[in-house]
Structures are given as C-alpha cells and as structure tokens.
Amino acid sequence: MPKSEKHLYEFGPYRIDTVERLLQRGDETIPLTPKAADTLLALVSNSGRILEKDELIKIVWPDTFVEEGALARNISALRKALGDDAESSEYVETIPKRGYRFIATVRAVSAGAPPEAVEPVKKRHSPSPWIVWAVAGVVLILVAVLAYPTLSRRFNRPPSISSLAVLPLNNMSNDPAQEYFADGMTEELINSLAKIEALRVISRTSAMTYKGMKSKSLPQIARELRVDGIVEGSVQQSNNRVRITVRLFDGKTERQLWAQSYERDLRDVLALRSDVASAIAREIQVKLTPREQQRLAQSRPVNPLAYLAYSYGRYCWNKRTPEDFQRGLDYFQRAIKMDSSYAPAYAGMADAYALLGSIGVDAYPPNEVMPKAKEAALKAVSLDDGLAEGHTSLGYVKLSYDWDLAAAEREFKRAIDLNPGYATAHHWYAHYFLATAQPDEAIAEVKRAQALDPLSFSINVGLGWCLYHARRYDDAVAQYRSTLEIDPSFSLAHCTLGMALAQKQAYDDALMEFNKALTLPGSRWFVQANIARTYALSGKRVEAKKLVAELEESSQRQYVPAMYLAAIYAALGNGERSIRWIQRAYEERSDYMIYLKTEPSVDAFRSDPRFQGLLKLIAERPVRHTSTEK
Secondary structure: OOOOOOEEEEEOOEEEEOOOOOEEEOOEEEOOOHHHHHHHHHHHOOOOOOEEHHHHHHHHOOOOOOOHHHHHHHHHHHHHHHOOOOOOOOOEEEEOOOEEEEOOOOEEEEOOOOOOOOOOOOOOOOOOHHHHHHHHHHHHHHHHHHHHHHHHHHHOOOOOOOEEEEOOOEEOOOOHHHHHHHHHHHHHHHHHHHOOOOOEEOOHHHHHOOOOOOOOOHHHHHHHHOOOEEEEEEEEEEOOEEEEEEEEEEOOOOOEEEEEEEEEEHHHHHHHHHHHHHHHHHHOOOOOOHHHHHHHHOOOOOOHHHHHHHHHHHHHHOOOOHHHHHHHHHHHHHHHHHOOOOHHHHHHHHHHHHHHOOOOOOOOOHHHHHHHHHHHHHHHHHHOOOOHHHHHHHHHHHHHOOOOHHHHHHHHHHHHHHOOOOHHHHHHHHHHHHHOOOHHHHHHHHHHHHHHOOOOHHHHHHHHHHHHHOOOHHHHHHHHHHHHHHOOOOHHHHHHHHHHHHHOOOHHHHHHHHHHHHOOOOOHHHHHHHHHHHHHHOOOHHHHHHHHHHHHHHOOOOOOOHHHHHHHHHHOOOHHHHHHHHHHHHHHOOHHHHHOOOOHHHHHHOOOHHHHHHHHHHHOOOOOOOOOOO
8 A cells, every 4th residue: 555545444324534633523633632632543443442551651642651540531622522422422432440442333545546446246256345355455444453552652652842832822811810819820830841851931021921912823933932842831829729721733834732721729729739730741741750750740739828828929020120029028927827737838939039139130238138048048948948949049148148069059040940940040040150250151051041031131131141241242242132132121231231331341222221121120229320430431521420429329318239339449540449349338248249250340459468358258158047047
C-alpha cells in the first residue's frame, strides 16, 4: 500500500483515521482531545478484545506515568462524543475492575480506495467476494493492531513542547474586584509549572502584558515570547468554590491539544493549582523527576481569606512603585493575621520591606526596614523550607543588608534548585556576581532571568545594570533603549540610561534622559543626584555644587541615600567629602555598598587607603544577628 494512503476505521455512522486522528460523522468533525483520540484508536483497533486498564494506559501514554483517573476521563469524553451510554453502551463496554472493550462492528479500509465491484459468480470454485472482503478486513485489522504502537508513536505524538507561556486567566466572576484573584491563580499556575526543570515557563510579569489583549493571535504571542505552547483559560471564584478551565495550544498552529475543567473548595486552591500543572505536564509528555512529582503533589489547605489577601499583595508588589510596595505590604500583613503559618505571605512581606529600603526606591533607610525584611524571610523558610520565594527573599537580605556573600549564594542556589523557573531568583543572584566582581557571570545569570521573563522592566534594567558594571557602556545603552521600547514611562530605565551615557561622555543626551525621568513616578533623589554628577563631569561645577547643597539640606529632613552624595563629590574631585559620605552609606547599610568593587563613579579614589578599608569592612560582613536567626 502506498505510504500516502491512510487507514480508516468505520463503525456505525462514524469513522476515524490513524493519521489525522479526526473523528467524523458524515461531513461533521467531532472534536476530541489528542489523548481521547489515542484512546479511541486503541479500542477500535482491538475491537472485540478486552483491553486491561494498564495495557490501555501504556498505549495512550507510552512515556509518561498517569493515574487511572486520566483514562476514565478519556473514556467519559469518548462516550459523550459518540452519544454513548455506560449502562446500555453501543460502542465502549466497561469491564468492571479490568478495563474496556469496543463492542461495535469495525471496518478497516483505506482512505480514497474505490469500492470493490461485486461480480456474479462465474467459476464454481471462486470464493465469494464477501468472503474475500471479510478476510481482507481481518488482515487489515491484524496489520493495524500490530502497527498501531509504531504508528501511534510516529504520527500521534503531540508537538514537542519544551517551553510554555500561561496567559492571564480570564475572570469569570462578574466582579471586577475578583480580577486580582484571577491574576493570582495565573501566577500560582506559572510557579507550579516553573518547578519542572525540563520546561521553560515564561514568568508572570511578561505573561501579564497580554492581559485583555485580543489583537494578537496565539502564534504571534508564541513568537514574541519564543515558546512552543500556550496555556489560556478562565477562573471563577464564588461562595468559597473555585472553578478553573484551562486549554493547551500548539504555539505554531494554534491547534488545541487539550482542555479540562477543575473545581475545588477555595481552601484547596493550592492542590487545584498542582493538579492542573501535573495534567499539563502529562499532556506535553514532559518527564518529571521523582522529586518534581513530589513537589507538585505537595499542597496544604490555606485559609481562603489569607490566600486572597496574599494574591492581592503580590498583585500590588509586581507594579514596582513605592506606593504599591507599601500597599502590598499591608495585604501581606493581613494574610498573616488570618493565617500565621502561611509562608508565602512572609516571603511577600520580606520582598516589600527589602525593596522599600533599596537604592532607586529610597522610601526608607535600609537599617530601618531591612531588619524587618530579614525577620520575615527567616520566618518564611522556617515555615516552609521548600518555598523558593522564601529562600530568594532571604538571599536578597543576606546580600544587600548583611553583606554575607557566601550565605546569599547558598540561598539563591537553594531557591533555583527548588524552582529553576523563578526569574526573580536568577535576577537577584546576578547581583551576587556583581558584588563579587564577576560581571560576566552576572550578565549570564540575568540573561537566564530575562529568558524566563523577557518583558519584565526590572529584569531588563537589571541586564543593563550588569553591562554598565562590566564597563560595556555601548551595550548598556542599547539594552536600556530596548527596555524603553517596552515601556517609555519607566523612570528607572531613563535614569540608568543617563548614567551609561554619562560614562560615554554624552552629557547632553544623559541630561535629557534624567529630565525625562524627573517627569515620571520614581525616586526624585536618584535622578537629581545623577543630574548633579553629570554637571560635575561636564564641567558645570557651579550647577553641580548648587544641587549637591540642596540634596545635603534635604537629607537633614528626610532620607536621601548617602551614596548619591558620595558620587557627586567624587565627580567634583572632592575625595575627602566623598569618602565621608561613603562611610555614612556604610552606617546606613546601603545596598549600594555591594557594588563598590565595580562601580565606575568611585574609580577616582579606588586606591585610597580609606576606601580600601571600607571594602575590607564590607568583606568582613558585620552581621547583626537577630533573635530569630539560628
């Protein structure tokens, strides 16, 4: 038989082919998921024979372990498609405690073959054409039975999927206030899938840019995010019940590969998330290690109100403004009041405190909020040592506040081991490499974060920051400009672009970027300090001295990071005052201190003994232990 021909199985008014796996009734195509089609093909090709459950599972899922429940769902889907009834079945018979048998008469034919004419009997010993046809049918069935495993593996395998994007789940609750819950469920599903090392999963920040976007097709989104598959769906929360519907698509063709709905009590929302992630992993035939299977299976009941408060806190935190950090912090604290054992809420609280005390945000002095961040991070990992977010939070505190580089590295490695798809862990680990004067390694690590979250503003700026510290100013400028193409209103990108341009002595262009940043939400002190430094570098010393005086005067009333003033005085050539302000930054325990080994703004007095003494003090890690730390 020519290779281009297809085998068809016909039964009743239906037919299905072994190549396209399309079930048809007349001219109507009846939709089936790929695995349901595999199940039907296995049954019809073994018509009349009992297929044990284990045997049928091995045929349909040859390379993946699945539970019997998946097979039962496929049988149910088939019965629905065929209009069959389990109690008085015409097609699929259930053999209790054993398996299933296809009981309808099956005809195996070749697609496109002309019907065989029936001639009158002219010879006494010529067999009847009906006998010939019956024998041929038996032969075809035997051939199909023997060939099915090979054909199934060759033709019925779903497209190879090693990367996924989970698009924002639609809020079906008819309540705009529930929008954050849908976003939270999206993030939970992303985080669960990201724990699978063999699968690259796009992080929340990039996925959320497609929220409500109907103008782009799935193949276009797949190309932009460089993924093989797309997951989309909806979520509805009502009366402490959650219903989630998800669909898996081939990113290239937009062909639906799988769809399923789940419903749980809101307390079991984490188990629901794990069930969906595990089902997707099975459908795309990703091999899970025993440890990954265990992690996906792990879940605990959660107080519904605590979960809702935490979800909204993360929704705020991801906006990355000082006001939203504070708002997120309030919701994390509410979650903890409702469930004091809920580890993710402590990790969220640690992240909010940590960034409120970081350079570029400048909301609070580090020595005021970082101890709170540390206490919350330690609590998170003590409650759940398997929580990647908790170890990432603790790693950031160890790096930026304790200056304990070895401990920070351990925490980041632990977080990445627990969840290799957690982009924030890779992003903040890159800063560890800057602190240890390894800018090339920092660039490589932040690019791993960028691959997971290609549209994240903070990660894209982080890549530019690493290039800046590697003294690759042209590359840094290009990276910052690329970031501003994603969002021209991102103040931090304009400001850091200006810093790179100033190092290239493109002072007018740098000042233009700083002035744009002043019109946008962000740290006013960060921008003004860089304007003053650029004035000093470009020879406008009067303007620089005026601005630095204003900043010093402001620092008497509110928090202005001392390191900003140190950089201005360094540009003015006043080493004495610059060192003095660096010493104050040391007392503040500013996170900027970890960058001093590679920071270009202090090159003028890098050999100064006082500066070297400060670097030595930082290296000695003057950690202030808290009573909660072991």
